Amino acid sequence: MKAGNIFSEIPDSPIDEIFEILLKNDHFRLERIVSSGQATPPGEWCDQDMNEWVILLSGSAGLLFEGEEEVTLMHPGEYVHIPAHKRHRIEWTDPERKTVWLALHYE
Amino acid sequence: MKAGNIFSEIPDSPIDEIFEILLKNDHFRLERIVSSGQATPPGEWCDQDMNEWVILLSGSAGLLFEGEEEVTLMHPGEYVHIPAHKRHRIEWTDPERKTVWLALHYE
Numbered sequence: 658m659k660a661g662n663i664f665s666e667i668p669d670s671p672i673d674e675i676f677e678i679l680l681k682n683d684h685f686r687l688e689r690i691v692s693s694g695q696a697t698p699p700g701e702w703c704d705q706d707m708n709e710w711v712i713l714l715s716g717s718a719g720l721l722f723e724g725e726e727e728v729t730l731m732h733p734g735e736y737v738h739i740p741a742h743k744r745h746r747i748e749w750t751d752p753e754r755k756t757v758w759l760a761l762h763y764e
Numbered sequence: 765m766k767a768g769n770i771f772s773e774i775p776d777s778p779i780d781e782i783f784e785i786l787l788k789n790d791h792f793r794l795e796r797i798v799s800s801g802q803a804t805p806p807g808e809w810c811d812q813d814m815n816e817w818v819i820l821l822s823g824s825a826g827l828l829f830e831g832e833e834e835v836t837l838m839h840p841g842e843y844v845h846i847p848a849h850k851r852h853r854i855e856w857t858d859p860e861r862k863t864v865w866l867a868l869h870y871e
Binding site: 660661662663664679680682684685714729732733734735736737759761 | 771789792817836840868870
């Protein structure tokens with residue numbers, strides 16, 4: 658059986674976010690994302706071609722969706738659904754510990 | 765945005781495992797499973813038509829795959845891939861706390 662631990666094998670001091678595909682087929686891509694304090698650059702939005710269901714598993718983050726005034730705080734266990742082309746920003750991720758996300762991108 | 769917390773809204777003393785669909789389309793089904801000490805009945809195997817990628821997020825469990833002698837222990841963060849029709853058993857789930865799984869069933 659292909660097995661692992663989502664919290665293991667995380668490099669110590671990455672400058673960039675780490676994206677790792679756990680599972681993929683023609684219809685979806687399941688991905689581990691590890692953030693270390695990164696954020697979407699000021700003035701920019703994420704605009705994705707695929708739908709995304711994403712759960713935060715450790716650390717914390719703040720998400721902003723276009724048209725909303727309040728940042729959505731995310732703590733371990735919290736998930737959110739982001740439809741394709743719903744513009745959003747990662748306002749911040751935890752500067753003190755790794756933020757681990759599990760994201761399901763699908764058509 | 766459709767949002768929630770995978771650890772919230774868990775009934776207190778369920779007799780049965782709880783299965784809840786978080787997301788579904790023609791190609792996959794994303795499901796929360798909450799176990800409270802349940803196990804696969806003695807002598808039975810789970811044999812599923814779909815592939816399953818499953819991660820344990822709280823609690824603990826022991827999985828046995830047909831043909832293997834050792835039970836695979838699962839702790840938070842650990843995931844395993846179970847191909848369709850790979851016979852397996854849930855030998856035990858944590859009797860003292862809720863075991864929360866996130867399962868992606870796909871074709």
